[in-house]
Amino acid sequence: MDVEVTAKSRKEHKKALASLNDARRPSLALQLKKHAWKHLIAIAVGVYAVFPILYIISGSLNEGGTMTGSNALFSKVAFGNYVDLFNNPYKPFANWFVNTIFVSGVSAIGSVFLSALAAYAFSRMRFAGRRAGLLTLILVQMFPQLLALVAIYALLSEIGQVFPFIGIGTHLGLIMVYLGGALGANTYLMYGFFNTIPKELDEAAKIDGATHTQIFYGMILRLAAPILAVIGLLSFIGTSSDFLLANLILVKPEDKTLAVGLYSYVADQFNQEWTIFAAGAVLAATPIVALFLYLQRYIVSGLIGGAVKG
Amino acid sequence: MTGQKTEASVAKRVKANRHLTDGGTPSLVGVIIKILLLSLMAAAMLFAVMILLANGDIAVGVLATVVTALVILIYLKRGLLPLKYMIPGLIFMMIFQVYVALYSGFIAFTNYGGGHIGSKEDAIAVMSQTGQERVPDSPEMEIRVLQNGDELGLLVLAPNGDGDRSWAFGTADQELTFDRVAGDAASPVVPGFEELNFQGILGVQNELFDLRVPAQSFYPSAFVITKDGSYGYFYQPTLAYDPQADSVLRITDGKEFFDNGEGNFQASDGEVVYPGWREMVGFDNFTKAFTEERIRGPFLGVTIWTFAFAIITVLVTFGMGLGLALLFNDKTFRGRKVYRVAMILPYAFPAFLSAMIWRSMFNEKYGFINQVLLDGASIPWLTDEWLAKLAILLVNFWLGFPYMFLITLGALQAIPEELMESAKIDGATPMQQLRLIKLPLLLVSVAPLLITSFAFNFNNFTLIFLLTGGGPKNIDAGLNAGHTDILITLVYKLAFNSGEGSDFGLASAFSILIFFVVGSISYLGFRRSRTLEDLN
Numbered sequence: 001m002d003v004e005v006t007a008k009s010r011k012e013h014k015k016a017l018a019s020l021n022d023a024r025r026p027s028l029a030l031q032l033k034k035h036a037w038k039h040l041i042a043i044a045v046g047v048y049a050v051f052p053i054l055y056i057i058s059g060s061l062n063e064g065g066t067m068t069g070s071n072a073l074f075s076k077v078a079f080g081n082y083v084d085l086f087n088n089p090y091k092p093f094a095n096w097f098v099n100t101i102f103v104s105g106v107s108a109i110g111s112v113f114l115s116a117l118a119a120y121a122f123s124r125m126r127f128a129g130r131r132a133g134l135l136t137l138i139l140v141q142m143f144p145q146l147l148a149l150v151a152i153y154a155l156l157s158e159i160g161q162v163f164p165f166i167g168i169g170t171h172l173g174l175i176m177v178y179l180g181g182a183l184g185a186n187t188y189l190m191y192g193f194f195n196t197i198p199k200e201l202d203e204a205a206k207i208d209g210a211t212h213t214q215i216f217y218g219m220i221l222r223l224a225a226p227i228l229a230v231i232g233l234l235s236f237i238g239t240s241s242d243f244l245l246a247n248l249i250l251v252k253p254e255d256k257t258l259a260v261g262l263y264s265y266v267a268d269q270f271n272q273e274w275t276i277f278a279a280g281a282v283l284a285a286t287p288i289v290a291l292f293l294y295l296q297r298y299i300v301s302g303l304i305g306g307a308v309k310g
Numbered sequence: 311m312t313g314q315k316t317e318a319s320v321a322k323r324v325k326a327n328r329h330l331t332d333g334g335t336p337s338l339v340g341v342i343i344k345i346l347l348l349s350l351m352a353a354a355m356l357f358a359v360m361i362l363l364a365n366g367d368i369a370v371g372v373l374a375t376v377v378t379a380l381v382i383l384i385y386l387k388r389g390l391l392p393l394k395y396m397i398p399g400l401i402f403m404m405i406f407q408v409y410v411a412l413y414s415g416f417i418a419f420t421n422y423g424g425g426h427i428g429s430k431e432d433a434i435a436v437m438s439q440t441g442q443e444r445v446p447d448s449p450e451m452e453i454r455v456l457q458n459g460d461e462l463g464l465l466v467l468a469p470n471g472d473g474d475r476s477w478a479f480g481t482a483d484q485e486l487t488f489d490r491v492a493g494d495a496a497s498p499v500v501p502g503f504e505e506l507n508f509q510g511i512l513g514v515q516n517e518l519f520d521l522r523v524p525a526q527s528f529y530p531s532a533f534v535i536t537k538d539g540s541y542g543y544f545y546q547p548t549l550a551y552d553p554q555a556d557s558v559l560r561i562t563d564g565k566e567f568f569d570n571g572e573g574n575f576q577a578s579d580g581e582v583v584y585p586g587w588r589e590m591v592g593f594d595n596f597t598k599a600f601t602e603e604r605i606r607g608p609f610l611g612v613t614i615w616t617f618a619f620a621i622i623t624v625l626v627t628f629g630m631g632l633g634l635a636l637l638f639n640d641k642t643f644r645g646r647k648v649y650r651v652a653m654i655l656p657y658a659f660p661a662f663l664s665a666m667i668w669r670s671m672f673n674e675k676y677g678f679i680n681q682v683l684l685d686g687a688s689i690p691w692l693t694d695e696w697l698a699k700l701a702i703l704l705v706n707f708w709l710g711f712p713y714m715f716l717i718t719l720g721a722l723q724a725i726p727e728e729l730m731e732s733a734k735i736d737g738a739t740p741m742q743q744l745r746l747i748k749l750p751l752l753l754v755s756v757a758p759l760l761i762t763s764f765a766f767n768f769n770n771f772t773l774i775f776l777l778t779g780g781g782p783k784n785i786d787a788g789l790n791a792g793h794t795d796i797l798i799t800l801v802y803k804l805a806f807n808s809g810e811g812s813d814f815g816l817a818s819a820f821s822i823l824i825f826f827v828v829g830s831i832s833y834l835g836f837r838r839s840r841t842l843e844d845l846n
Contacts, residue, residue, distance in 0.1 A: 035643050042645075045634060046652040048708065053655055055678060056667050067676040114399035121395035130392070140403065142832040143411050144769055146798065147821045150805045150814050151413035152406070154422070162365050163358065180406020183399040211336050212391055241660040243772045244802070259662045263776065266666050271676050281663045292658035293651070 059278035067274035081279035093280055095254045096261035099171065100284075103246075103257060104239040107175050111182030112232040116224070118183055119190035120216050124202060134191070140184040145177070146244050152177055153248055169251040177249065178239055186231055193227050194220060230298045237288055258284040348382055377401075411825075418595055418818035421573045423805075426586040426815075430569075433587040437549045437558065438531075445529045445544040453534075453542040455511050455518065456503035462514060463503055464523050465491070466534055466542055479503075480523040486534060487527075511539040530561075549583060558583060595819035604788020605816075609800075611784070615699070616796040620767040623706045624760055630707065631714025632752070636744070638715075639722045657712035665776035668705045672777075693782050695793040702777055702794055709773065710763070721755045722748065761835030765828050769798045797824050 059070040063080035085093045121127075122134060145152070153168070156177070160167015167173055197220060205215050221228065243259040250256050253264070262284060265277035336344075355378040362371035381401075384393050420426075428436075449471035456463040456479070463481040468474060477498040480486035493499035511518065522533040522545075529544055536542040550559045558567040558575045560583070567575035567582070573589035574582040599609050634653065638646050656664065671678045672691040680687050691701045725748060733743050774780060780795035780803065790803050797820060805817035 038637055038643055041637060042649040046649055049653050049656050052667050053659060067670055067673060071678050071681045117395045118399045121392040125392045127392045140407055142829045143825060145407060146769060146771060147825050148410040148414045149802060150818045151410040151417060155410055155413060162361055177406050179402040183403040184407060213340055241662055243662045266669060274670060285660055285663050288660050289658045
């Protein structure tokens with residue numbers, strides 16, 4: 001008797017559970033109906049978000065076309081613009097691409113290294129002025145480098161009069177300016193990550209006779225490598241999208257970065273050369289968008305990290 | 311006895327364990343690398359300092375030497391670990407962030423700019439070299455070009471212009487004189503120099519253009535120049551500097567100009583001669599911004615638009631982001647991931663390219679918006695004052711809403727489920743749940759980011775410069791200011807893109823004002839987020 005009841009109730013229980021599950025996962029049609037208005041809004045916003053990007057891709061495939069001709073999306077699909085892009089000696093796209101990778105790459109690596117050094121000191125050592133140092137870093141962050149654009153220009157032209165290889169018009173000069181912003185931008189972030197690496201590891205290494213440099217290069221940098229890579233890539237994305245400083249400092253067409261170089265298309269004959277510009281824009285954007293989507297979760301958590309804590 | 315022993319053994323143990331506190335005993339390889347790097351740096355700095363001293367930049371040279379010596383000392387000395395780790399970054403930060411910020415502050419109090427670049431000495435030197443014209447009533451003279459190694463000289467026929475057909479000779483370093491010429495009038499000879507034929511003259515064309523043979527014994531402060539190697543003329547600087555009176559005399563009309571204390575030589579009737587020189591002008595640039603009508607008007611307009619642009623952007627994008635996040639924070643809503651990727655795209659796409667793409671879509675004649683969406687209308691999106699502002703806002707909404715969507719979605723998901731459930735049980739309507747629970751919790755975590763976003767957009771140079779270039783130009787303004795210029799683009803235009811010559815001083819004064827606005831707002835943001843108190 002008892003057993004029968006239990007079996008029966010068990011069956012009923014299962015049935016009830018199943019119906020519950022059904023309620024949670026309705027059929028696709030039902031789901032669509034229920035959320036129809038939500039889908040409508042989402043589709044509208046999605047189109048708004050994606051359209052300009054489709055437009056530029058379509059334009060880049062409109063071989064030999066103009067801006068006017070590109071308004072009929074994907075009326076033509078050919079890759080001639082991509083060929084033309086690399087064959088304009090006055091607008092050397094290949095140079096711009098290499099320059100961007102060089103300048104942003106060196107700046108990103110340099111800036112990660114410099115701020116990792118400083119963050120290690122702040123995280124692992126106790127010294128007079130440590131709190132003041134951290135505070136200063138935060139305060140320095142508040143003065144965006146671009147506000148000093150006049151002084152940066154004046155300083156670099158003065159430097160250039162004595163040392164032409166790091167003055168106005170040089171990649172090294174631009175990189176130095178970017179590195180100037182390194183400590184302010186990344187140290188505080190890395191300081192947080194270094195703090196999460198247990199200090200006991202350092203102590204164990206010290207007892208085994210490791211020096212501070214061995215601990216830093218052999219342990220901390222390796223343990224933090226993934227996060228350092230992410231910060232480096234984010235800094236790469238940021239630097240490669242900089243227009244103001246690069247435009248200020250780089251002079252010759254073959255020295256420019258993508259941001260500054262592509263702007264020269266906008267400045268003259270925009271309608272005629274527009275589809276070539278479009279091809280350049282697509283090529284310039286692809287690696288950055290890919291990197292960004294790849295790093296999405298870090299970016300989102302980085303955005304939230306500080307905020308949720310407060 | 312035992313006490314002493316213990317003390318000794320403690321000291322011994324402390325000594326033995328010192329490597330735990332002072333960074334340990336460096337390895338041989340480490341020491342070699344360190345010494346190599348330091349020597350490389352020392353060599354490079356030595357080279358740099360020598361160049362600096364040779365250029366006469368004594369102060370900078372001394373400073374560089376002191377800093378280099380300090381750096382070497384710190385790395386060779388045991389201890390001082392924190393400094394060892396911070397110096398590389400600190401040096402860059404000191405120069406390219408702290409120094410340039412202070413330098414901006416300094417420039418804001420000077421008249422630095424197009425007409426006032428160098429020192430007073432530079433200005434005087436430029437005046438006496440560039441402003442020059444032919445000496446009135448001086449003869450046109452046949453010349454011959456002579457060469458001795460790298461040195462060029464000019465043989466000048468009849469420089470007295472009185473019919474005496476004798477030759478005079480001079481070089482860049484030697485005054486024009488009759489004394490050095492041997493031979494007769496038909497075939498003059500200068501010992502050591504050889505005459506150049508036409509071919510030879512072509513070969514030294516550039517040097518010849520720059521050649522000035524001083525000829526003060528013929529006309530005051532005059533020199534002989536030639537343009538083609540066959541005829542020469544006496545030239546005189548238009549302006550002559552008198553060191554005793556510290557004044558400048560314009561030779562052509564005898565007008566005198568005196569140092570006006572503001573970086574220029576000025577005549578009694580107010581006329582100034584250029585170039586001027588850098589001079590401290592006190593608060594002139596700041597008072598100009600607030601009192602001079604031609605600057606105050608556009609400055610005020612630009613400031614209002616900057617605030618409006620930043621505030622509207624933050625509010626609207628936050629609204630869009632919040633709405634979408636509420637829509638998407640629903641686990642039963644299928645296809646969220648696809649929509650999400652689509653909506654993140656504008657944020658992932660480099661902003662400088664987005665601005666240029668939208669610029670083409672808004673193009674009045676050929677753009678997609680007029681041609682397709684508005685069926686061939688010709689609406690001046692980027693050239694009408696108000697439409698351009700609207701276009702900028704529309705584009706910035708597009709650029710900004712994905713960020714707001716991401717942060718509000720993250721913050722919404724961080725709100726504990728139990729809170730919402732207990733609210734439901736207590737009978738709160740969805741509206742009440744949103745207004746009384748979600749929004750307040752959301753704002754606590756998102757507010758600092760809204761402030762950051764405001765500060766970012768306040769200085770969103772890329773968008774404005776690439777989309778409208780600050781235009782359309784405000785023709786009523788005395789400055790080169792457009793209707794969509796924000797403060798930072800105005801700073802840029804004043805410094806580098808101005809019709810009337812660049813004004814670094816005024817531009818820096820504006821950037822100092824921006825700094826105070828952005829700095830105080832960021833400070834409020836940081837105080838709210840309690841970052842400052844969290845430091846330990």
